[in-house]
Amino acid sequence: MPISIRAARSNAQRSLVLLTAALTCWAGTVPAASAEDVRSRQWYLDAMRVDQMWKETAGxxxxxxxxxxGVDSSIPELRGRVLPGKDVASNPTKANEDAEGHGTxxxxxxxxxxxGGGIQGLAPKAEIIPVKNPRKGPFAADELMGKSIxxxxxSEAKIINxxxxxxxxxxxxxxxxxAVKFALSKGKLIIAATGNDGLKGNLSAYPAxxxxxxxxxxxxxxxxxxxxSTHGPQVALAAPGDKIPGRCKPRTTFCSTHGTSTASALVSASAALIWSKHPSWTNNQVLRVMMQTANKPKGKIPSRYIGYGIIRPAQVLLDGKGKPGxxxxxxxxxREGATTPDPSPSASKSGGAQPQSSDSNKPASDQRAGKKRTAGAKASESGNTGLWIALGAGAAVVIAAIAVVMVRRRGNQH
Known part of the structure; x- marks a missing residue:
């Protein structure tokens, strides 16, 4: 039965939620960070063994x-990395301009x-094709997303983030x-953030x-x-999405970002590394080895929180693991690798944090941050044995020191 126009408008307006990363700005008199400073705050890079991976491929x-x-191609770290793109709006602007900063x-x-002291990407030799989606107006959301995809x-893109x-x-x-069906038929790998609605209704979002x-x-x-982090059966993989450095406004200073947006970008970058190393693989094969080598959730697979697990591209690039199939x-x-039907929303929440080294075969956590561990959990199931992908003690000290000296304030969502 068709719904009324008024109901449709209400539903659409209520549902248009942008999946962007919130920014926590470093305020006070802190000067613009040097390249070394920013790099030291990108905790996940050393944890993922990037220096070793880049000897194999950088994307x-x-x-x-x-x-x-949009993507601002003028900032130092993106010069020479951005290809021509498109603004899909009816009144388009340049795709390599970005007033919001999120796409950049x-x-x-x-x-x-x-x-130039900018952000270090996970796949620094990959190239970016900006597809500018103005994200304005609830009735345009589906149409513009379809055009974007x-x-x-x-395009020549292998991956769509x-x-x-x-x-x-x-x-x-x-x-x-x-559009998703069309892109998959063209051999593209589509990676999308599930959203930051985990504490605000946990609404499922498309295209994820x-x-x-x-x-x-x-x-x-x-x-x-x-x-x-929005959770549910739509979650396939997980990646770092907390305390990730990014540019503030103006873009001469840096902020600490968080959200599934950043996690999605890091999954896309990981896929780029793997595909660069194995150019004959298809989108399905790249995805399959990412799922196989991910740090698996404890209990049912996929979990509603981290899907098939936390990405570990080093397992593929350095250790030769994963079968493309x-x-x-x-x-x-x-549903390759699934061990059970999708659990109920209340399932798989407990079990304790499972910080892991990159070579660990122990199950990863699908517990939500801030929750207490299950009463009586064994040390082997919830022990604090190190960070999830081998963050060294030195890096942990740096992060702690940064936390002490930096004065932070909450920023607005992009």
Whole structure:
């Protein structure tokens, strides 16, 4: 039965929630950070063994379409990394201009070179194709997202990163669903943030909830799911999404960002590294080995909090793990590696944090950050044995020192 226009307008206006990372700015008299300072705050890079991975590949030959607010190609770390793109709005502006800054941050996390004191990307030799989505007006959300994905699907990009979306069911986004199907048929790997609504209703959002899309949740440096990370059966993988450095406004200073947006960008960058190393693999094969080598959740797989686990690209690039399997079978749609049907919303919340080294085979945590461990949990199940991907003691000291000297204030969401 069709709903009334008034009801449709109310639902659409209520559902348009942008999946962007909130920024916590470093205020006071702190000067613009040097490249060394910013790099030291990117705790996840050393934890993921990037220096070793970059000896194998830094993402060369792989392009990532960033569907977002545009990408500012003039900042030092993105100079030479941004290809021509498109603004899908009816009154377009330049795709390499970004008034909001969110798309620029995602691009930097993926392919930033660290030049000029800027952000160091996880795949610094990958290239970015900006697909500018103005994100204005609830009735345009589905149409513009569909246009964005179709443009990216027709581009040379192998990976489509979408750190934005709208809190609606997939059935209410017909243009986006058709575009996703088209992009998958073109061999693209679509990675999307699930959202930061975990404490505000936990509303499912598209395109992350569309079958075949890799929905990404966020974890902190201990491996615990962040409180804000939207959870549910749409979560396929998880990645760092807490205390991630990014540029403030003006873009001469830096902020601490958080959210599933940053996690999505890091999953896209990890995929770029793997695909660069194995250029003959298909989107399905790249995704399959990412799922196989992820730090698995404790208990049921996939969990509603970290899906098939926390990304560990070093397992593929340095340790040679993961079997690509069939080229034309989407492992998400086939539920490869699943050990049980999707658990209920109340399942898999407990079990204790499981911080791991990158080589650990112990299960990762799918407990939400801030929750107490299950009473009587064994030390082996919830012990504090080190950070989830081998953060060294020295790095932990640096982070603690930064926390003491930096004065921070809450910023607005992009």
């Amino acid at each position: 060369a030959g792989v392009s990532v379409a960033v569907v977002d607010s 941050e995602m691009a930097s996390l993926i392919a930033g070179t660290g030049s 179709r443009y990216a699907a027709n 979408i750190s934005m979306g709208a809190s609606n069911s997939a059935s209410e986004a017909p243009d986006t669903r058709r 909830n569309i079958p075949g899309v890799v929905g990404v949740g966020a974890v902190d440096s201990s491996g615990a799911v962040t409180k804000e 069939p080229a034309d079978v989407n492992p998400l749609l086939e």
